[in-house]
Amino acid sequence: MLRFDRRLIHHFDWIMLLMLVLVSAMSLASLFSSTWSGGPNPSPIFFKQLYFFLFGLILILILISVDYNELEKLSYLGYVAICLLLLYTNLFVQTISGTQRWINLGFFHLQPSEPAKLILVLVLASVYSRSDVGGKGYGLLDLIKPGILTGIPFVLILVQPDLGTALMLGILFVSMTLFVKLRWSTIGILGGAGLVLGFLGWKFALKDYQRRRIETFLNPESDPMNHGYQIMQSKIAVGSGQGFGKGFMEGTQGHLHFLPERHTDFAFSVWCEEWGFAGSLFFLGCYFFMLLWGINIALTAKDKFGVLLAFGLVMLIFWQAVINLFMILGFLPVVGIPLPLFSYGGSSLLTTLAAIGLLMNIRMRRFQTK
Numbered sequence: 001m002l003r004f005d006r007r008l009i010h011h012f013d014w015i016m017l018l019m020l021v022l023v024s025a026m027s028l029a030s031l032f033s034s035t036w037s038g039g040p041n042p043s044p045i046f047f048k049q050l051y052f053f054l055f056g057l058i059l060i061l062i063l064i065s066v067d068y069n070e071l072e073k074l075s076y077l078g079y080v081a082i083c084l085l086l087l088y089t090n091l092f093v094q095t096i097s098g099t100q101r102w103i104n105l106g107f108f109h110l111q112p113s114e115p116a117k118l119i120l121v122l123v124l125a126s127v128y129s130r131s132d133v134g135g136k137g138y139g140l141l142d143l144i145k146p147g148i149l150t151g152i153p154f155v156l157i158l159v160q161p162d163l164g165t166a167l168m169l170g171i172l173f174v175s176m177t178l179f180v181k182l183r184w185s186t187i188g189i190l191g192g193a194g195l196v197l198g199f200l201g202w203k204f205a206l207k208d209y210q211r212r213r214i215e216t217f218l219n220p221e222s223d224p225m226n227h228g229y230q231i232m233q234s235k236i237a238v239g240s241g242q243g244f245g246k247g248f249m250e251g252t253q254g255h256l257h258f259l260p261e262r263h264t265d266f267a268f269s270v271w272c273e274e275w276g277f278a279g280s281l282f283f284l285g286c287y288f289f290m291l292l293w294g295i296n297i298a299l300t301a302k303d304k305f306g307v308l309l310a311f312g313l314v315m316l317i318f319w320q321a322v323i324n325l326f327m328i329l330g331f332l333p334v335v336g337i338p339l340p341l342f343s344y345g346g347s348s349l350l351t352t353l354a355a356i357g358l359l360m361n362i363r364m365r366r367f368q369t370k
Contacts, residue, residue, distance in 0.1 A: 008064075013363040016297075019290035020341075020356055024053055026271070026283055027342040033249045034263045034270040035344075045263060045344060052346045056353030063357035064364060071358075072129075072305055075122040079149070082119045085112035086156035100160050113157045113165045114347035118355055120169055121176070121312035123149055128180045129305035137183040140190075146173065164335035168320065175315040176308065230266065233259045234328045237269040245276030263344040265336060269328045284325075287341075291318050297363045306362045313355045317341075 028050060035043035063071075085103065089112055093100045102109040127146050131138075150173040158166040182190075237253035240246070251273040253259040262270050272280050291314055298310035317340045324339040326332040338345055340352040 008364050011364045011367060013297075013360040016290065016293055016356065016360050016363065019286055019293065020353075022286050023283070023290060023341050026286075027267075028053070029248070030267060030271045030274070030342070031263055031344055033251070033274060034267060036249060048346065049344055049349065052349045053353070056350050059350065059354055060357035060360065063354060064361045066361070067365060068306065068309065068358060068361045069303070071122065072126050075119065075126050078119045079123050082112055082116045083152055083156065085110075086116060086153060090156060090159055099162060101162055108346060111345070111347035113153075113160070113162055114345075114351040115354075116153045116157065117165070117168055117172065117316055118313075118351050120150060120153060120172055121316055121355075122309065124173065124176050125305055125308035125312050128176065129303075129308050137181040137186070138177065139183055139186055143177065143186070146177065162336070164323075164337045167335070168323075168337065171319050172312065172315060175319070176312050179311055180308070230260050230334055231330045234266050234269045235330055237266075238272040238329065241273040241276040241280070243276050244278050245272075245274045248274055250274060264338060265324070265334065265343065266328055267343045268325065268339050271342075272328075287321065291321075294359050297359050297366075300366050301362050302366050306365075310359055310362050313359055316355055317352060 028046070031049055032042055032046050035045045037043060089100055089103055093103055096102065101113060102111050124146055127149065131142065150169055154166050154169045157169065233253060237251065237259050240253065241251075246252070251270055253262075253269070253273055259266055259269055268280075271283065275283075294310060294314035294317070298307050298314065301307045301310055320337050320340050323332060323335065323337045324343070327334055327337065338348045340348065
């Protein structure tokens with residue numbers, strides 16, 4: 001599996017590494033500020049995230065040393081393993097705050113739904129790269145296998161309950177399926193079915209707290225001291241940063257604890273308050289340039305599997321980022337989707353760093369022939 005090709009060093013993706021270091025440095029600085037309690041030492045949360053980041057760099061080194069085509073062969077084994085972990089989580093893990101999401105490993109709380117997103121991208125890229133429908137596009141029958149592969153972890157995550165992460169699997173499936181081309185008739189049928197399922201889900205499947213989140217998103221001022229509190233405080237934090245922010249560790253919404261989940265779901269709100277529009281624009285410029293570079297990696301990949309895998313990995317990061325940013329601005333309901341590389345969370349960070357490692361892997365091997 002290991003390929004000691006000296007050309008890999010020459011083709012090392014320094015641009016992706018540079019953008020990763022820049023984004024990660026800003027995220028760690030923001031986490032330091034948001035979790036600082038006024039004492040002489042940083043918060044233990046900051047050190048945990050730093051350790052996760054350093055371990056993630058080691059993970060990247062491991063991933064780029066293995067040809068990504070070899071990883072395709074292991075993708076289904078990983079899929080079975082992650083489904084078993086999700087099943088174990090639902091059956092045996094202790095409920096925390098009404099959900100069953102984390103497996104306590106002692107030194108680390110694993111959230112299997114995070115790597116499930118990465119595994120799904122690998123499996124879908126394998127399925128679509130091996131299928132051949134010519135130029136006519138995929139029909140409904142062609143989508144049975146990838147649909148089932150998406151549906152199993154979707155249901156296992158949905159019953160935890162974790163609607164946000166489950167929907168991310170659906171978004172990844174739709175993004176990658178549209179990328180490989182669908183017939184117009186298939187798009188029409190699936191679009192109509194989606195509307196019907198959305199209506200039925202709203203009426204019968206959503207839990208009360210999930211329905212309240214959507215209602216609060218539509219009108220947060222109707223319940224400003226309860227379910228609308230997070231959105232309103234996030235808007236205040238973002239707006240109070242103005243042009244150039246209040247300064248590092250000078251934000252009031254975060255440090256005075258007005259802003260809930262200031263190091264997880266609403267981590268970027270703290271950054272906006274302290275660094276303002278200019279700092280936010282710089283961060284987002286670095287962040288989305290990194291994703292555009294990922295698209296470039298997809299366009300220059302040596303084979304169909306590399307193209308599909310790179311595209312899926314970029315979509316994995318892109319959609320989570322867009323949903324989180326729209327959430328903190330009040331344009332989407334609060335669904336618990338983290339901002340990759342920025343929000344605190346070991347499982348999320350390691351999954352994202354693994355995705356970056358795979359993108360670098362694809363870029364480094366673009367010159368090779370099969």
